[in-house]
Amino acid sequence: MSLHRLLGLHAAVPDPTALAAFYSELGLAGDPAGGFTGTDGGASVTLDEGPFRRLDSVTVGCADGADLDAIAGRLTDGGAGVERRDGAVSVVDPASRVRFEVRVAEPFGPQPPPDPIVPNAPGAVVRADRRAPAVFGKPRPPRRLGHLVIGSPDLPATVSLLTCGLGFKVSDTVPGVIAFLRCSTDHHNVAVVDSPVPLLQHYSWECDDVDHVGHTATALYRADTDRHTWGMGRHFAGSNFYWYLRDPSGSFLELYADLDQILDDEAWEATGRTAFTLEHVANAWGPNLPLEFVVPSDLGELQRAWAALP
Numbered sequence: 001m002s003l004h005r006l007l008g009l010h011a012a013v014p015d016p017t018a019l020a021a022f023y024s025e026l027g028l029a030g031d032p033a034g035g036f037t038g039t040d041g042g043a044s045v046t047l048d049e050g051p052f053r054r055l056d057s058v059t060v061g062c063a064d065g066a067d068l069d070a071i072a073g074r075l076t077d078g079g080a081g082v083e084r085r086d087g088a089v090s091v092v093d094p095a096s097r098v099r100f101e102v103r104v105a106e107p108f109g110p111q112p113p114p115d116p117i118v119p120n121a122p123g124a125v126v127r128a129d130r131r132a133p134a135v136f137g138k139p140r141p142p143r144r145l146g147h148l149v150i151g152s153p154d155l156p157a158t159v160s161l162l163t164c165g166l167g168f169k170v171s172d173t174v175p176g177v178i179a180f181l182r183c184s185t186d187h188h189n190v191a192v193v194d195s196p197v198p199l200l201q202h203y204s205w206e207c208d209d210v211d212h213v214g215h216t217a218t219a220l221y222r223a224d225t226d227r228h229t230w231g232m233g234r235h236f237a238g239s240n241f242y243w244y245l246r247d248p249s250g251s252f253l254e255l256y257a258d259l260d261q262i263l264d265d266e267a268w269e270a271t272g273r274t275a276f277t278l279e280h281v282a283n284a285w286g287p288n289l290p291l292e293f294v295v296p297s298d299l300g301e302l303q304r305a306w307a308a309l310p
């Protein structure tokens with residue numbers, strides 16, 4: 001694919017200082033202007049101050065200038081207003097109000113793999129006479145920003161812009177509800193969910209494994225139990241373990257592990273992908289989907305803020 005990686009997101013929030021402090025607690029490196037990243041670097045979150053929480057832009061990387069030309073051509077042919085400057089192609093999605101930017105970028109990785117930990121299982125005892133190493137684990141920073149989920153008042157229009165225009169690939173859909181799109185081998189880097197207002201529904205940081213998710217999310221939860229939103233569980237879409245916490249701006253931050261990787265598009269379509277219905281939206285196991293995950297507690301505030309904009 002011409003797109004090959006997520007480069008980052010830029011958000012405006014009323015209190016970037018509080019959000020930056022939360023990121024420091026999580027162990028992210030960086031600052032609001034230069035961007036916050038996990039230990040492997042990669043995609044970053046940059047912040048500005050704004051009157052309400054808002055996703056301003058999402059940037060993805062492509063291979064070369066020919067890719068940029070092709071993307072600009074497709075967007076223009078589709079009737080979108082394309083900007084081309086500073087080596088990037090960008091377009092504002094009228095539905096989600098997000099500016100999507102594509103620029104030439106070096107490939108990400110390779111990521112150093114964690115030490116393999118094989119659990120004991122019935123008939124397969126691999127760890128005798130000692131405790132599991134995970135019980136001695138500590139919270140530690142996530143590895144990288146992996147994906148984000150954008151709330152759009154016009155789901156088909158936003159998905160069309162991202163796929164037909166920018167070149168994202170569709171990994172899974174629950175028709176009318178959510179579409180999971182990729183610009184790398186990750187099952188999804190951007191998902192678009194039906195929403196009455198433009199929204200950064202959640203953004204997600206990769207961890208080594210389920211214990212890394214557990215230790216790190218637990219530390220954040222114990223420091224402030226009101227942050228807990230949803231988890232621990234395992235999703236259908238992407239197969240990943242997840243735990244969601246509410247960040248100080250009101251967006252959900254997910255820690256995840258064991259996401260599906262799609263190296264062969266045809267193999268995924270032939271044998272990996274299975275049709276989804278509404279029952280696959282939430283999880284394969286774990287706590288029930290909380291209402292605020294679907295209807296954010298600040299929805300009314302966001303609706304008034306968007307309505308007041310030109």
Ligand SMILES: [Fe+2]
Nearest residue numbers: 147202204254
């Ligand atoms: Fe997610």
